[in-house]
Amino acid sequence: MPSFQAELERQRRWARLPARERADRAGTVVLTFDDGPEPESTEAVLAALAEAGVRATFFLVGEQLMAHPRLGRAVADAGHEIALHGFRHVHHDELGPGVRDDLARGLGAVEAATGRRPRFYRPPYGVLSEASYAACADLGLEPVYWSAWGSDWETIGAERIADLVVRDLTDGAIVLLHDAVRYAHRPSAAPTAEAIPLIVAAVRERGLQCVPLGEAV
Numbered sequence: 001m002p003s004f005q006a007e008l009e010r011q012r013r014w015a016r017l018p019a020r021e022r023a024d025r026a027g028t029v030v031l032t033f034d035d036g037p038e039p040e041s042t043e044a045v046l047a048a049l050a051e052a053g054v055r056a057t058f059f060l061v062g063e064q065l066m067a068h069p070r071l072g073r074a075v076a077d078a079g080h081e082i083a084l085h086g087f088r089h090v091h092h093d094e095l096g097p098g099v100r101d102d103l104a105r106g107l108g109a110v111e112a113a114t115g116r117r118p119r120f121y122r123p124p125y126g127v128l129s130e131a132s133y134a135a136c137a138d139l140g141l142e143p144v145y146w147s148a149w150g151s152d153w154e155t156i157g158a159e160r161i162a163d164l165v166v167r168d169l170t171d172g173a174i175v176l177l178h179d180a181v182r183y184a185h186r187p188s189a190a191p192t193a194e195a196i197p198l199i200v201a202a203v204r205e206r207g208l209q210c211v212p213l214g215e216a217v
Helices: 004-017 042-053 062-067 069-077 094-116 130-139 159-169 192-204
Strands: 028-034 057-060 079-083 174-178
Touching: 028 192, 042 069, 042 192, 057 062, 057 069, 057 094, 062 069, 062 094, 069 079, 069 094, 079 094, 094 130, 130 192, 159 174, 159 192, 174 192
Parallel strands: 028 057, 028 174, 057 079
Antiparallel strands: none
8 A cells, every 4th residue: 555655645746737637427337457468468457347347448558558469359349448558667757857758659659559549547656747648639538547446556455455455446437447456566466457346336325326437427
């Protein structure tokens, strides 16, 4: 879990560079998955979503798509929404003005692999910079944060992931999860896939439904 200071800095940065944290449409919850596509991990998440009968929004990484274009297409073909997570998974502060090139290159990779032009963009680590904020406006991308997360980049089990999500699960929640392990510290994304039915059950118990972000705004 993030330290208190890290969480405080995140809140301060989000207040300075605001982006979407919640959905507008009443009765909805949006499941989002960052960092893919990645063999086995993304495939397991797709299978769990199909079994649960829900669609989600995938924030794809350009360099991952370059390595696994067919898997990116499989995400789109399964009816999920395609969004952008950049070309490289790096802090925007490290890229400076070059962040626009990273976003544009990522857009190109997504369109080439999936045939879709993303509407939404989530910055790696949830950290926008002034330069990337301007780049989003220039490229016609709406930046997105989240309102609930499962801390599933950590080595924790499915029940713990689900418990953390459900703790902040309210009408209009945007849930942050991950369908890859390349940029995390855990050995497998299997716990995320296993947490999906638990999360979806909690959503439905509250009389809500899971929809892609584009259908909830």
